[in-house]
């Protein structure tokens with residue numbers, strides 16, 4: 001009989017005795033203790049949890065909008081992920097890789113093997129003149145070489161900038177240019193739904209006329225890769241030495257950049273440091289997923305996203321644990337692939353997004369019925385609010401009403417989780433993310449930073465001292481950093497980090513996240529800005545002007561809808577197709593608008609601002625408000641008719 005890790009008391013689920021027994025933290029006092037002196041709390045974790053080459057002199061220094069954790073401290077990130085585990089766990093699997101093709105066997109990399117590969121690749125990077133502080137672009141699918149490449153960067157102190165492999169060539173180019181990357185690491189391709197997908201073509205195109213000097217290519221599809229600037233990953237590895245002494249870096253040195261969408265057309269490079277990020281990734285993985293000796297963690301996120309960085313790769317390794325990654329499509333060859341993997345590899349902690357759960361809910365019951373998944377202990381959810389239906393399905397069908405669900409709220413900017421229930425403490429309540437992680441403080445405020453009362457909806461902000469994982473700037477763009485995150489500081493002298501999410505706190509002190517309050521959408525868990533999409537669509541040769549609004553979607557949470565005004569009234573019959581493939585090229589298929597409407601006018605205020613709110617009301621069949629402020633109120637009737645005629649979403 002599989003162990004039950006939860007128990008019901010009243011209307012809520014709590015950790016069972018079995019869970020409390022295995023939990024690293026099971027006493028709610030931890031919150032109060034951490035709160036008394038958060039700086040001391042984090043210092044203790046950083047000291048106990050990581051190996052430092054030199055201790056820090058100042059635990060926390062704040063010169064807002066910047067702050068430093070563990071100033072004066074020195075360490076190497078890859079040493080903390082690998083080397084220090086070699087004494088005890090050299091032969092323990094660090095990574096289990098499940099390829100998509102079913103005729104290919106899973107690969108296991110032990111800590112020792114991972115160490116060897118990372119050392120070798122560090123030598124390869126050095127051979128191509130990559131030094132501490134240089135930016136390296138990584139455009140790889142979810143394969144073991146991605147981990148090797150990322151860790152090798154951290155071993156030599158280079159800054160990695162991972163770009164999601166489904167992003168377009170243009171998107172990659174923009175990120176290469178912003179970071180002035182010297183080297184690009186990519187693959188010839190990968191498998192998706194049984195088909196090989198070419199990646200190298202996009203990579204080569206992106207690298208043209210940029211700062212990229214060499215492209216190192218992993219021959220995942222076993223193609224021969226050749227070219228003036230091109231080097232074969234495997235060939236390079238063969239001749240490289242397997243010794244590499246890790247480069248010591250300062251705690252506050254940048255470790256990686258990850259681009260994310262904001263409210264403007266251009267994605268911003270979120271900068272993460274080394275020591276603070278490591279501390280945050282280490283302890284949140286340990287306490288949220290409670291990894292023990294033989295446990296296996298599977299976080300389904302791609303490394304193109306922060307969730308992939310922190311919980312598919314770094315968090316489990318910092319804990320000396322085993323992480324599993326799967327290359328392919330969740331429903332390939334059949335919709336039971338994920339459950340098969342969980343059973344075969346005895347996954348204990350499973351972390352995925354509500355959008356994936358909603359997809360599985362639509363498949364016939366037979367695909368999940370026979371899988372009992374007795375190894376599972378903890379389930380996690382991330383990326384968007386999880387609705388009751390998805391929560392219940394996840395809880396019953398995957399967790400078999402045995403496992404707690406940890407709903408984790410965080411962002412690319414926070415590096416790791418910041419609000420969630422701890423598995424040994426509880427309670428687990430659908431739609432409530434829970435409490436701020438020990439040592440972190442959030443409050444709900446109005447536009448001016450005045451604190452709201454319980455149950456009142458407002459903006460959720462983080463208070464000083466800021467969490468160790470929180471970003472340390474937007475890459476080479478101070479104004480953007482200041483404007484995006486520190487409005488409360490600049491306008492009202494309040495030391496609050498602005499998350500741009502809406503939330504309220506219940507009477508029981510549990511936080512409910514309601515979603516973004518800015519022009520950022522969450523499409524199938526992916527972050528996308530309306531401005532970025534509008535910018536891309538406006539560049540199409542037939543488009544004169546465009547507005548994008550998100551609407552709710554049963555599967556993806558939200559989907560973008562585009563309204564276009566065309567140039568010279570040219571309306572080819574394949575316009576929708578043209579726009580979609582244009583978006584694929586500019587950003588990637590994740591950003592494709594679900595519906596496209598051609599209109600003559602967009603509702604605008606007298607100052608020329610497009611009223612997206614009105615467009616949204618029309619789409620979801622709500623009475624639009626604020627028509628009197630419009631310059632062209634007639635546009636609203638026209639658009640109403642167009643939507644009705646096309647018989648689109650409601």
Ligand code: WT7
Pocket residue numbers: 260305306307381382383384385386407408409410411412413433499500501513514515516522525526527
């Ligand atoms: C935005 C950040 C979290 C890492 C992966 C996504 C939304 C994220 C939750 C949750 C409600 C959530 C927020 C946030 N979000 N997790 N558990 N409940 N909303 O990182 O791409 O930077 O997106 O995702 O709106 O601001 P991201």
